[in-house]
Amino acid sequence: MTGTTLGSKAAPVRFDGVSKVFGKDVVAVDSIDLQVDAGKLVTLLGPSGCGKTTTLRMIAGLEMASSGRILIGDRDVTRLPATDRDVSMVFQSYALFPHMSVLENVMYGLTFSGFVKEEARNRAMQGLDLVGLKGFDTRLPSELSGGQQQRVAVARALVLEPQVLLFDEPLSNLDAKLRRQVREDIRAIQQDLGLTVVYVTHDQEEALAVSDEIVVMRNAAIAQIGTPRQLYDAPNDRFVADFIGEANLLHCEIVSVEGDEATIDIEGYRHRLPARGLPPGPATIAVRPSRLVIGRDEGVPATVAKATYVGVRMEYTLTGGFGQVFAVHDDVDTPLEPGTEVHMGFATRGPVLLPDED
Template sequence: MNQIVSSSSIPAPAGAARGLPPALEFHQVVKRYGLVTAVAGVDFTVDRGTLVTLLGPSGCGKTTTLRLVAGLELPTTGQIRIDGTDVTFRSAAERDVSMVFQSYALFPHMSVLENVCYGLRASGVGKARAVEMAAEKLATVGLAGFEKRLPSELSGGQQQRVAVARAIVLEPKVLLFDEPLSNLDAKLRRRVREDIRQLQQQLGLTVIYVTHDQEEALAVSDRIIVMRNARIVQDGTPRDLYERPADRFIADFIGNANLVPVEVTRDDSPLARVSLDGMVLALPHRDLPAGRLDLAVRPNAFLLRAGGPQPGEIAGTIRKAAYLGSHMEYELVLPGIDRELFVVDPGVERPFEPGAVVGVRIAPHGAALVPADGGAA
């Protein structure tokens, strides 16, 4: 069974000092579909005014968890609380949440303004007030002047903003995003994710954000909850997960770490002695035992130097090289390791050719020890 690893560096709840409950609480929530368990005993809380991302590979349970928050699915067992109120078996209409869907779900025959007004009018808000509120939120997302256009007359990024305006105009206690950028091209994804993060911080929104994109999660989140096989495997800030992964899965899934077998010796100090074919590093042992462990090394933590190895380095052989404009990507082979390692190097002026032997060092800030068997750190 995977162990949940929480970070001690997560900020205290925004409302804790005022005695307010968290915006969202999951207590031992289980969701089964027949014999299939989609969510298995999940526990977490979300602080007011924070953006928390549910991250993981396809089929890990993150979208089901989001749908449980929304009330689109009801749990088999467990409890869900929003703003301190038990909503476990309440319908979607009885929960103060709004969702931005992957497909945007805009009404094609309605204008932008009518789309944003729709939820307000359905809730009984008068037409004049609904128009006023909708226009205000369209201005907030940068779409003032687009009120009369149809969704078909907008770009993908503009349609996404309409969907956001339609959700936030209801002033929900929790705003949900389900893979919101998956329909956008790479350049637009970056701009829209920045817009979402800025809006969340500007308005102090509580957001649950689902994605399978690690870079997207790192860019927008206050906290990331990583799921695998229907369970939470690590919960922490983006920096915690990137620099202190709990196990091999987290290290590889977030940041494409290279996993290198090493020998570790340690004493009572916080640092362990990490040996790799004669090269020695001093790294935090993270309470792992001495012996055979894996070293998770980020692609940009390999430092390459032309020529044979000098003291403190080991010899490596370049197998493949690719020029990507701002950097080079290499496949590197080290002694005693039966797989090629992925390396990112900023030196594009004098790149290494395939077959070149280079001196290799590892930067401590890009390396972390993890259990060799994939257990939690």
């Protein structure tokens, strides 16, 4: 991507006790507090119906908050219409005009905002250059791939130089390879221009790949906020552990705590790990598939129920008194056959203790 004279007016976004209620009693967002720092990409992540899209639409002014305050920069925008908020939104559907050229699509918002034609054209050409579509200005949207159409939508939003740029499931219509490429493009543009971006997705890998911070939402509320690594390595509860990447959740017993370190027991197998403030007693351990160690002499007795070769690794389903777990292993040359009796242990780093919620 080449340089451009387009600048950034990035501003922070703050939610103070914001709620959104539809009708009499349908709570879509329940009294959330949220801070998005200027120049950062923050992703709202969660299952369908958790409130992430409603939260995004309240930033845009497409939904009005039922209570609380929304600030963009130092300005209270809670009651302002979408046209007065200085934000731009990139939709899942691209929302391009099929009868207009690529250049005309990108110019549309500028012309509507009162820019003279020549300045609008120059800024639109800069926007297309920025997203890697120089030379595509005369084409129609129907002559572009899905990924190229999404880049046009990004360029159309960027040229308005908004204080906040919003993305609503922007990659959901693309195939896997394009999703990876376009998310990298979005992240590169955001970092190069220092944009404030709020990004909505239900795809955990996408969120981990693009975000400075992730806001995990559940049941209209915020479950946990953190960097991708914080959420992956230190989830607060079973929901976050299982939603951010895959996690095996196993019941265990904390038999002792010394300082910040706990010793746990699963069927006679003992393992030491950070206690995270939990006392002796029942608990849950969350273990990523790559953090399970198969085949060493010590560990929990298990049986290989299923073995799947996926090219770069083996995937195993193990069963035992603990139930069923999913494990991955890099050794594809000497795979374990279904029915093999093994011992399952845990890597030194990675397993996380969680409160027992049952």
